[in-house]
Amino acid sequence: MSEPAPQPRNTRQRTAIREAIDASDRPLGPQELLEIGRRDVPSMSLATVYRNINALLEEGAITKVELPGQPPLYESAGLKHHHHFHCDKCGRVFDIEGCPGNLKPLLPEGFTLTGHEITLYGRCADCA
Ligand SMILES: [Zn+2]
Ligand SMILES: [Zn+2]
Incomplete structure (x- = not known):
């Protein structure tokens, strides 16, 4: 049995994405979030980014920014x-x-x- 990791990978990925959004001074898209998130969790996939975006939207931690003709971006809730x-x-x-x-x-x-x-x-x- 190996030692348990200090934080499960799922939690680390969620935290990395949330911190990227909270730290940004502009709304970010999934591809940008993937690039930032991979600095913390190099194995992160785009599917993981989308899954965590949806979870953070449901929690009310982030909100969607929709501009006409553009794919949605995400920013911290409560700005x-x-x-x-x-x-x-x-x-x-x-x-x-x-x-x-x-x-x-x-x-x-x-x-x-x-x-x-x-x-x-x-x-x-x-x-x-
Ligand atoms: Zn420019
Ligand atoms: Zn206004």
């Missing part, structure tokens, strides 16, 4: 209200602090506003 910037060149999505605020005047009469999402497009500093 304060913010918006996103999509770089047309490298395809990365960045968090933008702040909000233009009062959008109610845009509504047709009789409509009620329950939320909004704003995505800006352009070139990030690396690509400009």
Whole structure:
């Protein structure tokens, strides 16, 4: 009998993915999470990344960022209200602090506003 590992591999993989998302200042996709996760757990597979993403979504630890025409990205749950910037060149999505605020005047009469999402497009500093 070999010594038990200090942490089961499943837990290490879950922790690695969660920490990658929590440490990032922008939403990440499964391929990026795989690259970061493999620094901790070199045997990690893309299927494992997807399985853990789904588990973390169910736990409410992370949320999905869905931009039109883009595969979903993931970020920590509980971030304060913010918006996103999509770089047309490298395809990365960045968090933008702040909000233009009062959008109610845009509504047709009789409509009620329950939320909004704003995505800006352009070139990030690396690509400009
Ligand atoms: Zn870029
Ligand atoms: Zn806003």
